[in-house]
Amino acid sequence: MEYILETNELTKVYGQKEAAKDVSLHIREGQIYGLIGRNGAGKTTIMRMISGLSTPTRGSYSLFGKTGAEMRKELRNVGVLIEQPGLYPRLSAYENLKIKCLAMGIKPQGYVEQLLQLIGLGETDRKKPARSYSLGMRQRLGIGLALVGDPRLIILDEPINGLDPQGIAEVRDTLTRLRKEKGITIMISSHILEELSKLADAYGVIHEGILLDEFTLEELHRRSEQYVLLRTSDNDAAALALERVGIHAAADDRGGLRVTERLEETPLMARTVVEAGIDLRELSDHSVTLEDYYLNMTGGKHNG
Numbered sequence: 522m523e524y525i526l527e528t529n530e531l532t533k534v535y536g537q538k539e540a541a542k543d544v545s546l547h548i549r550e551g552q553i554y555g556l557i558g559r560n561g562a563g564k565t566t567i568m569r570m571i572s573g574l575s576t577p578t579r580g581s582y583s584l585f586g587k588t589g590a591e592m593r594k595e596l597r598n599v600g601v602l603i604e605q606p607g608l609y610p611r612l613s614a615y616e617n618l619k620i621k622c623l624a625m626g627i628k629p630q631g632y633v634e635q636l637l638q639l640i641g642l643g644e645t646d647r648k649k650p651a652r653s654y655s656l657g658m659r660q661r662l663g664i665g666l667a668l669v670g671d672p673r674l675i676i677l678d679e680p681i682n683g684l685d686p687q688g689i690a691e692v693r694d695t696l697t698r699l700r701k702e703k704g705i706t707i708m709i710s711s712h713i714l715e716e717l718s719k720l721a722d723a724y725g726v727i728h729e730g731i732l733l734d735e736f737t738l739e740e741l742h743r744r745s746e747q748y749v750l751l752r753t754s755d756n757d758a759a760a761l762a763l764e765r766v767g768i769h770a771a772a773d774d775r776g777g778l779r780v781t782e783r784l785e786e787t788p789l790m791a792r793t794v795v796e797a798g799i800d801l802r803e804l805s806d807h808s809v810t811l812e813d814y815y816l817n818m819t820g821g822k823h824n825g
């Protein structure tokens with residue numbers, strides 16, 4: 522089995538709208554796979570289909586190498602947290618988890634305690650009702666509920682949405698621990714790319730229902746070179762002057778010039794621009810973040 526989850530041209534049409542269009546994504550065992558895309562891109566639509574919560578209009582997917590009826594049996598090995606976790610607000614984390622265990626035919630003794638430790642709620646008052654929890658605690662309880670039954674894959678839709686930095690860090694620690702201690706594969710959606718890039722090691726970029734790209738963190742690093750950004754009073758003239766000394770500069774989508782080669786020669790770049798009678802307003806070194814990479818990809822597509 523090469524992939525723990527693979528979709529094949531998965532498509533969902535709502536009325537006239539293709540909320541997901543021919544999505545073929547690939548998740549390997551043990552990965553934390555980040556599904557990224559702006560509001561309305563189709564993230565929840567895809568996750569609902571994969572979780573068995575909605576039926577694809579077209580296309581198919583395989584779980585743990587199985588398809589069709591065999592695959593549907595595998596859905597019990599998938600834990601899901603989509604949108605709001607369904608908590609009983611008057612009951613504590615302990616009681617919420619216990620009810621889910623009983624519903625799934627799992628003996629709660631000992632099991633619930635372990636889960637509470639795993640999601641960082643081990644020290645929380647056993648009687649404290651979930652409605653009085655912080656958003657971060659509720660979100661972690663939602664993850665705990667998805668973990669009942671020891672799934673091999675969990676699907677989490679925006680689990681860090683609305684959390685403060687502390688809450689985000691706690692969820693991140695919980696997920697990292699889950700992978701390390703339990704070897705669980707995690708599919709997670711978010712539009713907080715800076716945070717996601719600290720957690721995920723593979724990504725799928727979804728834009729207007731289409732999967733634009735898939736890449737691992739390593740591939741991202743390999744693809745996204747460092748660059749030097751120049752801002753000048755006349756970018757076209759500066760680019761010409763740089764070209765004459767053998768340095769190619771391309772227009773940057775934020776109104777500057779971008780050089781991706783001979784980066785150590787910043788003194789030459791500065792001198793060339795200034796000696797051509799052009800004002801140099803900024804010259805800075807950059808590495809491309811996940812966010813830059815994403816904006817470049819989706820922005821380009823959007824305008825093109």
Ligand SMILES: Nc1ncnc2c1ncn2[C@@H]1O[C@H](COP(=O)(O)OP(=O)(O)OP(=O)(O)O)[C@@H](O)[C@H]1O
Nearest residue numbers: 535538540558559560561562563564565566567712
């Ligand atoms: N049940 C539905 N009926 C009709 N249209 C829907 C339905 N669910 C989603 N859509 C539409 O499909 C598109 C994709 O929605 P989806 O919820 O999958 O996006 P998303 O990436 O999860 O966005 P967000 O970041 O806001 O959660 C949107 O245009 C949305 O309006």
Ligand SMILES: [Mg+2]
Nearest residue numbers: 564565566678
């Ligand atoms: Mg959504």
